[in-house]
Amino acid sequence: MSSPCQPATLAELAEAVRSAPRVIAVGAGTKPRLAQIAGSCMRISTAKLTGFIEYEPSEFTFTALAGTPVREIAAILAERGQYLPFDPMLGEAGATLGGTVAAGVNGPGRWRYGGLRDFILGVRFVDGAGRVLRMGGKVVKNAAGFDLPKFFVGSAGRFGVLGEISFKVFPRPAATRTLRLRAADDAARVQILTAGAAARWELDAIDAALDEPAVYARLAGPEPALGGLAAEILGRFPGEELPPDEARERWRAVGEFAWAPPGGSLVKLVITPLQLPEVAAWVRVQEGARAWCSAGGNVVYVARPAGAAWPASPWPGLRLRGDGELWLGPRRSYAVQEAVKATLDPEKRFPGLEE
Amino acid sequence: MSSSAYSPVLRRLVALLPAGRVLTGPAQLAAYESDGLTAFHARPLAVVVPETQEETIAVVRFCHAEKLPFVARGSGTSLSGGSLPVPDGIVIALNRLNRLVRLDPAQRVAVVEPGIVNLAVTAAAQPHGLHFAPDPSSQPVCTIGGNVAFNAGGAHCLKYGMTSNHVLGLKAVLATGEVVEFGGPSREQIGPDWTGLFVGNEGLFGVALEVTLQLLPRAECFHTVLAGYATLEQAGDAVAAVVASGLLPGAIEIMEKLALEAATAAVHAEYPPGCEAVLIVELEGPREVVAVERGRLEEILAASQPVEIRPARDAAERMAIWKGRKSAFSAVGRLSPDFIVQDGVVPRRRLGEALRKINTWSREMGIRCANVFHAGDGNLHPLILYDGRVDGALQQAEELAGRILRMCVEMGGSITGEHGIGVEKRDYLGVMFAPEEVDLLRRLRAAHDPFGLANPGKMFPESSAPALAQSGLHPLEKSGVISRE
Incomplete structure (x- = not known):
């Protein structure tokens, strides 16, 4: 078997969890603070826990191991004309599916159909006692049992290590257009954001830049429908349509946090x-x-x-x-949260939420 | 009833609340004995009708202190027996805890109390061009609290998700008496999704007091097409072709022959003659998008060997298509003194195979079974007809239901898409999950409710039989207000 810190199967993952008194899972390390734990804490890498378990384009579902890079997933889905509509972040940086779920970070596309919580269907995970457990399902609709898959979104590896994850996917829109709308100040930004949300256009994404006077709106759908919609939006809010290359670069920069100072x-x-x-x-x-x-x-x-x-x-x-x-910022804490932690991780093998 | 007639525990409960909140008269209790799963009923010790969040918290804390089991209830439309009372406990009826606390059209959020009716949320949002997306067919009467407890679905789940996908935050009193607030008005969140864990708890964690809902703009344009097919397989193939085409319809529904006949008889719905199955597909979106997609849909359907295609030419024709669809269940129900509805899920590509099996078993066992289903998400709704007055008929119907549930799991699906496990499917939890997973679910329940007081007897297999059987339609069903799907 591989090194205990780089399990390649779920059984090895469970063994790795049991092998140390304190453990934390790490994917590609693109959101490093989540796994930056003071004191001794064994890091379990999901680098070898990669690949699709199943992908059924006709079902709009796939199941992949947690260490699979989201970039690979996006590429395979794209071959079949499908996508994860929430634009998984940090794909170029190597972000994994498990790390994306654990961090609970969505891209701009989450605007239209929802984020990770709205597309996750099921998980197989290792609890603090080192057991491999499955919750949720692999079909697009399921109401059996408590919704632990949703709970794991944003759980930062503090309640279990994700081993494999099932998602719903959607057909990928045939075309997109990106508009840069002028927003002189924050009041204008808010006005465009709220008006864009309420309008008939069904925007695919709408983001506001804070260091340039602009709101970026993205349309997605069949190509012949987008021209009229874009023209109507530009008639209401002055601005311009970005050329395809510039649009791609704009959303890439958003998805990779390319605007953030390196090392900060x-x-x-x-x-x-x-x-x-x-x-x-x-x-x-x-x-x-x-x-x-x-x-x-x-x-x-x-x-x-x-x-x-x-x-x-x-x-x-x-x-x-x-x-x-x-x-x-402000936080609330409740006795039930301790009780749920004790249920999933009785020996406190994973760090606490405060660590 | 004079207060001296109350048991000591009920006397203490009555003393806790303003006058008139605690009902104990047999006639008063009778209305709460059963829910949408009419095969079961049980008489609670009392029904408490709190009017404020504070009263609700006080009642739950009282139950915790007294170890008194309780069942929270909205309108009692659960199809899985989710709000079936327990004989040694009370019902907390939340219908008067029904305020619209806040409507924020600019940010498209509504904050409501649990007793508010699903459709009342949309009614309040409509003047602003907004609506609440989850649309279970009981939406004229079912409450948001019940939708939250059972993660209710509807006909638009493939595209828009279930109730849980529209709940941004909530305040609840847990069975321990602890009052918690999770999430908030933002569509984004941080930390574990405590809100998501609570939604769909089947009333086993506690009682929601306030729910923050996301509202969506109503689509500008709809295009609804009804297509009739000589065989069910052809209808199923048409669904596969639509899905493979890259279209994302708001709804894809199929009705089988028995349901078509019943809908025709009940609401004079008209379907193409000679069809074994009818497919309904609805596109929605900005008019430019729908204009392009409807052409694509027509090509696909024309190539799917339909007997006839009938696009709705106007809003009235669209409403007629949906009226037939939404009435199908109560219409079929009128063909029989009793029925039970399953809502198992199979992978969409195995729909045809699943329906063939159901029909074969139905014939073999001599039990009539009608199928109407959410084809877009593989969510079956076999409606199993029986006569509760005939000895053994309910057991036979349950036997068929059990075969269907096992089939759903074997095909890689789920025992419930939207009705929840409740009383009805609790013996099948272990078919879907391994023993250690059922144990985890039990321990998660215990983390919220260590004494097992909140909605006992639901979700988990138990040794005792839940209740007596009865016969007949739910009163709201008889009056045509609700239907089971």
């Missing part, structure tokens, strides 16, 4: 669209901070150079990169 810290803040001006003002007073608002104004990613001190955040947040506390 990166956090995800959960907001609502009307909070954007306040969040933007908070970001702007911080030295060297850059930010990108995604998912129609429901999330802001903020990056700062290494070493910069962060003020307390008024909004709930998760640190993906850099030193400092994992969670930012």
